[in-house]
Amino acid sequence: MDARPVDRIMEPLRVFFSHKLAGALLLVASTALAVLLANSPWSAQYFASLRLTFGVSLGEVALEKPLILWINDGLMGLFFFHVGLEIKREVMQGELSTVRKASLPAIAAVGGMVVPALIYLLINWGGPGEVGWGIPMATDIAFALGVLALLGDRVPTGLKVFLTALAIVDDIGAVLVIAVFYTEGVSLISLGLGGLLYAVAIGFNRLHVRSSVAYFVLGTLVWVAFLKSGVHATIAALLMAFTIPSGTRINGRALLRRLDRYVSELRDVGVPSSRQMNTPDQEHVLDEMVIDIQRAGSPLLRLEHALVPLVSFVVLPIFAFANAGVALDASSLRALVDPVSIGIVAGLFFGKQIGVTLFTWLAVRLRIADLPEGVTFKGVYGVGMIAGVGFTMSLFVSGLAFDEQLSEIAKVGILLGSVASGVFGWLVLHRTLAPARASAGGLESPSPSSHHGVA
Secondary structure, eight states: OOOOHHHHHHHHHHHHSSSSTTTHHHHHHHHHHHHHHHTTTHHHHHHHHTOEEEOOOOOOTEEEEEEHHHIIIHHHHHHHHHHHHHHHHHHHTTTTTHHHHHHHHHHHHHHHHHHHHHHHHHHTSSSGGGGGGGGGGOOOOOHHHHHHHTTTTOOOHHHHHHHHHHHHHHHHHHHHHHHHSSSSSSOOHHHHHHHHHHHHHHHHHTTTTTOOOHHHHHHHHHHHHHHHSSSHHHHHHHHHHHHHOOOOOSHHHHHHHHHHHHHHHHHOOOOOTHHHHHOOHHHHHHHHHHHHHTSSSSSHHHHHHHHHHHIIIIIHHHHHHHHHHOSHHHHHHHHHTSHHHHHHHHHIIIIHHHHHHHHHHHHHHHOOOOOOOOOOOHHHHHHHHHHHHHHHHHHHHHHHHSOOOHHHHHHHHHHHHHHHHHHHEEEHHHHHHHHOOOOOOOSSOOOOOOOOOOO
């Protein structure tokens, strides 16, 4: 069948957005645009727009926030919800589903969090920036996997899995740090209401409720309650992800029997024709078929896959655009020698590679875990360096830890530390990993990823 004009127009976009590097490229573009605007004649308008206040009200209940907080507290809730779905999937049937599988990336992630935090504290102990120790603990899974993807087929599957699992455990650690150390003035009434609503969501899960609308409404109410309680609202988004059902409501054999029946019914009422309106009988059979296919699917996996483009191509680029803008002037040069930026750069660049490599070596040496097949310690060292790309999560934590002045200093350190980690990590792995042998199929075809951004 000939392609329609709209297909020919959309094909280049489809190819781009299906590529594994598309999310990372959009993040880079959004960051570059933010930095350019922050240093352009329109810088005042750029920063002023982020401070514009928007609100919603219902009777005497009102919720008003600047645009930057709607992005960081609201839009990023989708990101953390997606992270929660990934964590649940990995725990149930992925790389975190058994103690043996989870032990190595979990231990490596702990090292990649503890050592950077200690290095940062060593540099900032007793200073105004001491509270920012959580900033260099983070790993941006989208950028990290994007850097790894640049190496193509030469990267062993075990190394990709190791980095993915490490980054997911790192996300768990980051959320715990935010919940415990960057939460102030908790309202027990609002938190109790949020907890009660969350218990209802758990009840929905136990009753096998599969309605996305029901979970969305409950999740929104839980988010508002957590927001009003003082606990960061993104924690509510992550917790809600664990209430999404993962099981199916029909087994595979029953599905096959039903599909055979539907195919027979379609032959009886007439097979649908291309570009023509279906008859009511045809549409009825197709609707029944869709319902059974959905019942045979996992709501968790379906929702996770559906959120990938939204998180990768909308949420994270907007967050980067709103948070990465830093004015490069004399104060930026002074920020280079500020203990806050030095601590962040040292934590991300040196702390991550030391922590990940050292703790991995100890886990293998003590026979707690084994290296994945085809993975060497040189590969682990390169991955540890790439894990120093903190960016999204580091910017997020810095916004919670610091006021505007220190946050601007932190941005300089985050950008420098993340770029250095990504570039040098790529160089290490490029020199370490053997080039992949050419295959009969040629270059690897692009494919969409399931981890925020590339990931």
